[in-house]
Amino acid sequence: MSKNKLVIFLILLAIIAIVVVVIKSVYFSTEHDEQQFYSMNTIIDIEVWGENSKSVTQSIIQEVNRLSTIFDDYSQSSEVYKINSHAGVDPVIVSQETSEIFQIAKSNYYKTNGAFNVMISPIARIWGFKGGEFRVPTEEEINEALELTDINDLEIAGSTVFLKKKGEAVDLGGIAKGYALDKIYEILKMSKAKSALINFGGSVLTYGTPDGGVWKIGVKNPRGEGISGILKVTGDKFISTSGDYERFFIQDETRYCHIFDPSTGLPAKKIVSITVVGDEGYLTDILSTAFFVLGKESSTKLSENMGVEILGFDNELKFFATKWSSENFEKR
């Protein structure tokens, strides 16, 4: 009799223990915080799971706001703004971090055969993508602006950055999001966060393992509403996309988008969208811009050398991808 009671007692104890554990895991253990904020001229969504998630999201916001003082070329207090306003005048003393970013940017000009050029600003300006009205400039205007995009005019010496000619300007737009995601990744690695999902104006960082084991990232449909499919990734990955639907104008039935081919000064139009998946934010970001300019064949080749995966849609909206990407992409 007493033995039976002991068994019942133990069973009850076990049931209660299980219930407590389950309840705790559903209600409390996955501490979670999500924030949406605006910085660096874009919208940022952060979601963090794990211990102290609230303080992790706060550190991330602080870090991004700090970075905007380097990158924001519209803000007069940023280092990029100073470099641009001193073009053709004198070298500007910058922080070590800024000088390093420019070195990375410059070296990737060569690695991408000139498809990624931080000096493209004068071209973007004459097309109306830097304030003012959208317009199609004349050939003469384009040629004049192209003169101001020579990467050799970007001099990085120690802690100074100098643009040789007046009218030249740098724009870190093609690297800023990715670089910021690298910094966010560092914060996450140092924290006790279990997993996190960051959407930095369309560039995504997945960190850790979500509930279902796999992160499902929708890829924007380049034409029409919604997504073109879902990319499944595991663990820590950076995903960056460039497309002609982000910022564009249409004139006489021709679409003019915000990414320019540095060799012609015209909007790139070999493909309509490309997504790059990699292990480094800045590189993934740079390559999505460069690959958008280079088109399908060159991108596919270069992606192998660079150790990234790609998927995209060409001019006829035909899907193309590396082997890994096509295996992990679920088309809609």
Add this chain to the structure above:
Amino acid sequence: MNLNSLPQSGAVKILKKGDLILSGTLLVVCLIFLGIRLYNRNSPVKFLEIKVDGELYKKMDLKNAFDSLLEVSSKEGKVSIEIRDGKARVVDSTCKDKLCEKMGWISVTGEVITCLPNRITVSITGGSSDYDSTTY
């Protein structure tokens, strides 16, 4: 706790009828709470969320929302949001690019219209989303 160290009679005494009822009740209550929580988590109800400068401005049950035209203002400007047949779109915006207008209708969980210059987002949340985030 190590039950072996307890005298047998002690363990037996712990378990009275009242304990059984208490434990049983606790278990049932726990399971009810758990059920509610899990049900809510997989809630099929879709919401339309409007955020201004990152802060929630309005959240409504999309299915039961009346067809309407909403004007939402931020420090930067203003957008007009049309809600019809469980879908939403931006029909007018004070911004320059008008990308938010070009984005068209949204109705599927996870879809977002962002008006960056005005710092206003319109998104579909809840329901059963089949993806976590969108790259664009």
